[in-house]
Amino acid sequence: MRYAIISDLHGNRQALKAVLTDIRGIGVDQLICLGDCVGYGPRPAEVLELAYAHVHYFILGNHDAVIADRLNPDCFGENARKVIDWTRERLDAKSSQFFARMPLVLCGDGFACAHAQFANPGGFGYLFEAAAAAPSFDAFVEQFLFVGHSHVPGLFVLGGSGVPHWLEPLDFSREEGKRYLINVGSVGQPRDRDLRASYVIFDREQGDVFFRKVPFDIDGYRDDLRRSGLPRTSSCFLDLDERLRPRPLREMVDFRPARRSEFVRRERDVRSLESSLRQLKKSNRRLLVLAVCAFLISSAAVAWALARGGRSEPAAELDSSWTVAALQELVEPVLARVGDELVGMPAVDDFEAGELRPIDEDNRLLHWAFTLGDPESQRVAVERGEDGRAHFVVASRNPSQKIRIVSSAVELGREQRAQVRATFHNCAVESGFAELYSEYTAADGTVRRLNASMVDNLADLGRWSPRSATSEGLREDGGRLRYVLEFQFQGEARVRDCALVLR
Numbered sequence: 001m002r003y004a005i006i007s008d009l010h011g012n013r014q015a016l017k018a019v020l021t022d023i024r025g026i027g028v029d030q031l032i033c034l035g036d037c038v039g040y041g042p043r044p045a046e047v048l049e050l051a052y053a054h055v056h057y058f059i060l061g062n063h064d065a066v067i068a069d070r071l072n073p074d075c076f077g078e079n080a081r082k083v084i085d086w087t088r089e090r091l092d093a094k095s096s097q098f099f100a101r102m103p104l105v106l107c108g109d110g111f112a113c114a115h116a117q118f119a120n121p122g123g124f125g126y127l128f129e130a131a132a133a134a135p136s137f138d139a140f141v142e143q144f145l146f147v148g149h150s151h152v153p154g155l156f157v158l159g160g161s162g163v164p165h166w167l168e169p170l171d172f173s174r175e176e177g178k179r180y181l182i183n184v185g186s187v188g189q190p191r192d193r194d195l196r197a198s199y200v201i202f203d204r205e206q207g208d209v210f211f212r213k214v215p216f217d218i219d220g221y222r223d224d225l226r227r228s229g230l231p232r233t234s235s236c237f238l239d240l241d242e243r244l245r246p247r248p249l250r251e252m253v254d255f256r257p258a259r260r261s262e263f264v265r266r267e268r269d270v271r272s273l274e275s276s277l278r279q280l281k282k283s284n285r286r287l288l289v290l291a292v293c294a295f296l297i298s299s300a301a302v303a304w305a306l307a308r309g310g311r312s313e314p315a316a317e318l319d320s321s322w323t324v325a326a327l328q329e330l331v332e333p334v335l336a337r338v339g340d341e342l343v344g345m346p347a348v349d350d351f352e353a354g355e356l357r358p359i360d361e362d363n364r365l366l367h368w369a370f371t372l373g374d375p376e377s378q379r380v381a382v383e384r385g386e387d388g389r390a391h392f393v394v395a396s397r398n399p400s401q402k403i404r405i406v407s408s409a410v411e412l413g414r415e416q417r418a419q420v421r422a423t424f425h426n427c428a429v430e431s432g433f434a435e436l437y438s439e440y441t442a443a444d445g446t447v448r449r450l451n452a453s454m455v456d457n458l459a460d461l462g463r464w465s466p467r468s469a470t471s472e473g474l475r476e477d478g479g480r481l482r483y484v485l486e487f488q489f490q491g492e493a494r495v496r497d498c499a500l501v502l503r
């Protein structure tokens with residue numbers, strides 16, 4: 001039995017039509033929808049009708065639940081609530097009766113489906129970090145668990161260690177002793193910096209899972225949205241630059257046949273390679289001897305100076321300050337090992353526990369800088385966490401202006417990958433969004449965004465822990481990477497564990 005598993009259609013008829021066409025081309029036995037047929041998008045009735053005609057099994061999503069009065073709309077932010085009210089007016093009573101009957105969990109042979117986490121499916125908790133996935137694995141015994149809700153495709157794998165870990169979306173086959181919690185992504189509101197609709201094909205007998213990406217008519221969706229009168233902010237993916245759309249695989253592998261001159265031919269070539277290696281080793285030995293001599297000479301000079309009773313000058317204090325105007329750059333993380341923090345939260349030992357210090361353009365914090373779109377009504381402060389490291393406290397009374405937290409730039413070696421991460425605590429956010437990404441500046445000065453994560457309604461979240469790695473190594477030498485966390489919101493939030501990590 002082959003299943004197509006879709007989720008989070010969100011009133012986007014263009015995306016659903018494209019996905020249904022793709023599914024038809026592949027050929028499946030049954031179609032399962034993990035919820036959120038409506039909300040955000042401009043065509044809720046058409047999408048519900050289309051889904052009803054093709055989907056075999058439905059599960060309730062949080063937006064559907066509000067329409068059926070099974071969830072209090074107060075759990076949404078103000079903007080999302082307005083869109084839900086708008087959606088409700090465009091659906092008839094049968095629609096809400098349909099949502100009223102939908103189950104929260106569906107169990108098949110060796111697999112189970114829910115909209116969000118399994119431990120409390122009616123709570124619609126988000127699964128962003130590995131620790132949050134553990135209760136879902138505990139709540140059900142099936143080897144495959146499928147969810148949507150976060151709009152970010154990928155999977156958590158639970159193996160012999162007993163600790164789930166996150167993997168980017170990659171097709172895979174079942175392995176004995178492992179369990180999988182698979183996020184199928186979103187059809188109608190992608191939030192993984194990819195403008196295509198996501199869904200999954202699941203072959204139950206073979207235990208194969210395939211992640212699918214399908215382009216859809218974005219201009220048509222824009223037209224629908226404009227005509228509906230819904231705010232554009234209800235569809236954040238439209239802000240994504242289409243030029244950032246991932247290149248086709250055939251371009252990413254960068255295949256070309258080797259030229260004849262690149263072949264290692266005949267024994268003569270092998271011999272010449274061996275002789276070059278011998279010469280390299282010899283010159284390395286010479287360098288080592290020179291370094292030892294230099295060390296001995298400098299030690300003798302210091303001993304002589306001390307014997308004369310002179311005092312050497314203290315080394316100039318390292319300037320470890322980084323300002324908005326002049327963020328110095330860290331170089332040569334090529335020497336770092338995988339897992340090392342290239343930039344992290346500095347220790348703030350001089351802070352009292354719980355002490356809060358404001359940061360503005362005159363204040364400094366190691367490796368970090370801040371820009372406020374509206375300094376009158378926005379601020380960033382630093383407090384000392386229990387681990388002795390800095391935390392950011394970000395507050396804004398102006399949701400139309402951005403707050404940016406950026407790190408100093410690091411230089412990555414060819415083919416090296418990096419991960420950006422943060423842990424975000426919602427303290428008192430009324431509305432707005434946040435985005436985490438790394439900004440890559442190539443040697444020729446061109447700038448592009450990599451490994452971005454976005455949450456479009458901070459008010460919906462108690463906690464957000466994005467961890468996002470570049471999907472491929474950097475191809476050029478001399479490029480630099482900078483960590484960027486952007487907020488545009490109203491309220492106050494705390495962020496800790498901001499780091500750029502070598503992968």
Ligand SMILES: [Fe+2]
Nearest residue numbers: 008036149150
């Ligand atoms: Fe959703």
